[in-house]
Amino acid sequence: MFRHLLKLMWNKRRANSMIFLEILLAFVVLFGVFAFVFYNMDRYRSPLGFNYEQTIGIRMDFDDELDSLAVIELQNRIHREMIAMPNVEAASFIGPVNPFGGNTWQTGTEVNGQQIRTQMLFADYRFGETAEVTMTDGHWFTEDDMKGKYIPTVVNAEFKRRYFPDVESIVDSVFDINGEHIVVGVTGDFKYKSNFAENFPLTFYPQMERLGEGDPYEMMVVRLRPNTMAETEEDIFNLLVDNTKNTEVVIWSMAKDRNKANRPVMIPMVILLVISGFLLINIALGLFGVLFTQINRRRAEIGLRKAMGATSGQVTLQFVLEILIVTVMALLLGAFFAVQVPLLELTPIPGKFFYYGILAAVTIIAVIVLLCSFLPSRQAAGMHPANVLHEE
Structure with a gap:
């Protein structure tokens, strides 16, 4: 047939x-x-690794004449007043790379004969709590960590998985990645570009390095109580204008930014x-x-x-x-x-x-x-x- x-x-x-x-x-x-x-x-x-729901991003402009101590004092005052607002649950300052913002910083170095490339994200010691970041090892860096011999950093799980798969823990390890840093914690998977982004090695750096270069953190991530975003934005705007003496304040929804990304x-x-x-x-x-x-x-x-x-x-x-x-x-x-x-x-x-x-x-x-x-x-x-x- x-x-x-x-x-x-x-x-x-x-x-x-x-x-x-x-x-x-x-x-x-x-x-x-x-x-x-x-x-x-x-x-x-694959998970983003942080909470973006009920969260807003903020960009402001500090006076360029402020020195490092004045910047830190201003940031702390803004944080205190913002946390005192009834609808704000947590807040933190971040550097020039913001979640879903589309910008990327990377650095590379050689550690023990191995070429390491990592994305860079700049955040203060409150970011872990504000973004509800899951830690798989160690802890998010604290104010006490800033007083140590080495500048503290936190890396994501992909960093350890890709470069140190056979090591049980890299917490307390010192690496020369954009300068000597000590790893104090490892997050779970963390992707800040979009849901479709590659799960790439990522290193979190505290503000102290950016202050040395005259580039303080002028953005914030603020987590609000559910369904209070619309009624809180104006109060936050007025608070920031009063403190920075500058009306160049931009506020956006991170959930909407995620959709755009x-x-x-x-x-x-x-x-x-x-x-x-x-x-x-x-x-x-x-x-x-x-x-x-x-x-x-x-x-x-x-x-x-x-x-x-x-x-x-x-x-x-x-x-x-x-x-x-x-x-x-x-x-x-x-x-x-x-x-x-x-x-x-x-x-x-x-x-x-x-x-x-x-x-x-x-x-x-x-x-x-x-x-x-x-x-x-x-x-x-x-x-x-x-x-x-x-x-x-």
């Missing part, structure tokens, strides 16, 4: 070649789309999925059209087969198998080229997501082909041989 099917397919090679190319193109597109979607959804599912990945994903949906609809319509055309042209063949004793199931199976053979050939060719992407490491995306993409594309196309081929095949099987032969 298989040999007979191949002969029939060869006789209809023009129509089958169009189906072959259509399925091959669909596989390539779906493979790429699903690999991209699976990769980014895997990133999305996610859009560069979320929007392309939605567009690609919509395009893939239209592509699958076109495949389904194309298969219906080709099969109905073939059935009308092969009515005599169908009638003769049924007159010779072929059952409706056998006729249905013939048409379904013809389409499935073309589909399998197209999918095998597409899968052959698709697996070269992870095998040759052509992109930085981990290979497993390409294999997931191959599996998803094959499954969806196979299901659509089966569904679209069954209905016309059943229609062909329902033809009465006497009626068909009489027409011919």
